[in-house]
Amino acid sequence: MAKDLQGKRIIVTREASQGKAFAEKISLLNGIPLELPLLRISCKKAENQEQIFNNSENYDWIILTSANGVNCFFKQFHSGNHSFSADVKLAVVGSKTEAALKQYGYDADLVPDIYDAESLAKIFLPKYENGERILLVRGNRSLDTLPKKFKEKGIGFDSIEVYETTMNEPIKDELYKVISNKEYDYITFTSPSTVQAFVELYGMAVDSPCVCIGTTTEKAARDSGFTHILTAKTFTIEGMLEIMVEDQS
Structure with missing residues (x-):
């Protein structure tokens, strides 16, 4: 069974200051964080x-x-x-x-x-x-x-x-580049607001794997048109990491 993220590229969409901690945990598990904060708080x-x-x-x-x-x-x-x-x-x-x-x-x-x-x-x-x-x-x-x-x-x-x-409008061009060029393996959503921001900034849902922090965020993703959804068993970023590690097995 895999014990790390095996170099997978993971988009971190949460607000910048909170996203840093998530990105650090991804790096510790041998993943590559792509920090694209879609929200400002x-x-x-x-x-x-x-x-x-x-x-x-x-x-x-x-x-x-x-x-x-x-x-x-x-x-x-x-x-x-x-x-x-x-x-x-x-x-x-x-x-x-x-x-x-x-x-x-x-x-x-x-x-x-x-x-x-x-x-x-x-x-x-x-x-x-x-x-x-x-x-x-x-x-x-x-x-x-x-x-x-x-x-x-x-x-x-x-x-x-x-x-x-509020929406982080300046990140829109970078988000479009990463998504349209498929320069990632997972998108992470830590709230319904991050799902909504993605759809508003990119223009649509995508069929790539997205990882949701819990069932409320999962519902928001499904309602927005995402179909390949992984949901954490424990509703924390640690739970999100765990589900991505399991997905490598």
């Missing part, structure tokens, strides 16, 4: 930020669904004289979000075994007590999975949009 000040921060001690739950959300939220939260209730509980979508949270000195109270919003909702809802106040930390392209679940159950919540994901 920047923190933003939400219209309701002051209201949310000034009332932060009233929340019983803070729910964070991405490392970007953690970083942008706490950078802005810590810049003012704000604090949580001593009893606040923190829920995160997965291990990377949990790790980002620890960097700010907090431990997660709730982490699903499967790293997606659907799984987080399944373990959160039985723990929710009627009347508890929820703050959902989001980006402009965050999925509506949790808001829909809460509305279905009649659960009220506040939401704050702390970061913005």
Whole structure:
């Protein structure tokens, strides 16, 4: 059985700063990373930020669904004289979000075994007590999975949009060259947003192998017209690497 990537050329489409870590892991497994960040992520000040921060001690739950959300939220939260209730509980979508949270000195109270919003909702809802106040930390392209679940159950919540994901237009020509000349073996997608960005920037899906971080991203790829899809068993970049290594066997 193969134990590495055997020199395969792998397109890393995630945002540049996060893509670096992925690229390094690819290189360590004898793969060739092609860094083509299709997205740009920047923190933003939400219209309701002051209201949310000034009332932060009233929340019983803070729910964070991405490392970007953690970083942008706490950078802005810590810049003012704000604090949580001593009893606040923190829920995160997965291990990377949990790790980002620890960097700010907090431990997660709730982490699903499967790293997606659907799984987080399944373990959160039985723990929710009627009347508890929820703050959902989001980006402009965050999925509506949790808001829909809460509305279905009649659960009220506040939401704050702390970061913005936009298309990395300058990468378009380089992406077109690599794809049209077939200078790669795999395309990697770490979110539905990366799938959408690929289709918008390149113009269409392709029939080459694409590797998705989880089932939500897989659905986005399938809906966009990708047909040769490999999906990580564990919804992390390590899981994506594992599935590509297995594909060499």
